[in-house]
Amino acid sequence: MINITLPDGSVKHFEKGVTSMEIAQSISEGLARNVLSAEVNGVVWDASRPIYDDSTVKLLTWNDEKGKNTFWHSSAHLLAEALESLYPGIKFGIGPPIDTGFYYDVDLGDVSLSVNDLPAIEDKMLELAKEKNAYVRQEISKSDAIQYFEEKGDEYKLELLDGLEDGHITFYTQGNFTDLCRGPHIPDTGFIKAIKLTKVAGSYWKGDENRQTLTRIYGVSFPKQKELTEYLTMIEEAKKRDHRKLGAELDLFMFSEKVGAGLPIWLPKGTQLRERLQNYLRDEQEKRGYKMVVTPHIGGKELYVTSGHYAKYGADSFQPIHTPREGEEFLLKPMNCPHHCEIFAHKPKSYKELPLRIGEFGTVYRYEQSGELHGLSRVRGFTQDDAHIFCTQDQLKSEFLNVLDLTTTVLHKMGFNDFTAQISLRDPDNPDKYIGSDENWKAAESAIIEATLESGLKTTTVLGEAAFYGPKLDFMIKDALGRSWQLGTIQVDYNLPERFNLEYVGSDNKTHRPVMIHRAPFGSMERFISILIEHTAGKFPLWLTPDQIAILPISDRLNDYAKEVELKLSKHDIRGFIDDRTESIGKKIRDNELKRIPFMLIVGDKEAENGEVSIRRQGEGDLGSMKVEDFVILFNEALAKND
């Protein structure tokens, strides 16, 4: 007999070799039907795997992230089985679960797959799922495993096997499909009731663009049909919030092929929004001791040779601008820091001037790869809410905390509460990718880690994601479709001060090298606004939205009264417009609802007589009539609540 400890702390006795499934059955049949896998002493196992020693066991179902992972991992195997039966002879890369669903990378040889082929594959998967084939685990020697895949002719699996240690290799088989796999898996394919293959994409083997292109098939699966239907509805709703769609509907921005791909054009409404954001951010920064500057959109090529950027990015950037003077070359600025370094170097600096915080809404141009462009999120010309802080080594941590406070303050003001701070450090296996000394890197990395710890932010740490000149902290946030984007960024840099030979005179009357922090709380105005649009579905906070009110006269004869109302409200800094088109009131309401105008003020003869307006709140409907003065109060209350 062995002792099994359950999450509630209770201990039950079972025969040696009991499975998690059997433990579930001992609790209830219903639970047993829903067990996907189990966490045994902290490791996720197959529910069907025998347990031989005293253990702590947590049964995992669809309600556990780890249970879902098992489910989706098994679904990837089912996809592979379906693919192999439909396209015999294909080779398999990897097929992991992801945040939502799973994918499998396959080499289809000469076959080219499109989304039109997916329904047939789904059907095959469902057919195989109905067979309720068990996922059977098998420990196998490395030589036998190699022999299996050599006979099958799957060089990808052989390459994966190459990195595995003999004695720790397992195969999983369900139906006619066997895969090299660590597991675990769900008991049988019958658990998978609903499947949607969502997209086909190219991917590089091992993520290396110099290696084979594989076909990646993405899918998502569920234990109940209803959950798939709900998921699909959610995706449809998310698409309605897409900033590219809303940006066009709300007349915020546009693109023009003639102007160029990835070069957003801000329309009047979008410009109002953007400038209000900038003003807000400028105020917050000036409160924190930043000094704003303006620098040109171009810079001499030597500037970027000095900074080191020309050597690293020159070939893949917008190419130099030439002038009538032979040999003279300028580059569109891809970042603001070299200009700011020149500002620092302009006059001798004393330690008394530090920290020096130089801020600029600086527009930069980067020749992003064509396949990368994406609405406002990834563009070739964008405006950073940039600043560079020059400080002493001692000031580094407090400056870092100051920036963390600024960033979290502005993100919260915008209603973003769900973001993570990603600490990006060096790839220890690839020191050649980075410039700067080892000591400096270590000092910078520990400064970031310490400050972030003190701030109490939700963090993740990723090795190998650092910039080439220093480690960084990025604020990651998700768009409507769950894709993760980097917004704000804070980067420590020991490199540029050296390259620009920046110095200050210390209290010891000796020269010292300042430390530099690059930081942008929004990242770029473009990307920030793209995320803001998706999070608010176009219903911007009242203080920020381009038009706060629309006055809708019921007929032409009320236009004069509408103007009176508009004038009164503008004296209270309430902005908007009169919709005096010769349209029915129903039509005007509909149009202004769709434009997400927060308040509609409907004025007819009754209102004009009494000095009133009839209020309609966007998305809520009629709030009844009130005096104009009372509306001002109502409006200011809504403003105060940051609605």
Next chain:
RNA sequence: GCCAGUGUAGCUCAGUUGGCCAGAGCAGCUGAUUUGUAAUCAGCGGGUCGGGGGUUCGAAUCCCUCCACUGGCUCCA
């Protein structure tokens, strides 16, 4: 940049076994209507079918190429 897909009027879309002057709704314009909480009615104008090249008696439709966009991959100073 790579893989796959898409591109017809300002917008959403129909039209593809190649064949009369390429259609609809919305938007726009003109006129009528002066309207009470999500679309008033009528008339009119509007398209190099993404650009270029080719096949064909004939191309929106088939082929090549370039561009843009979409979904991923890679990249992101």
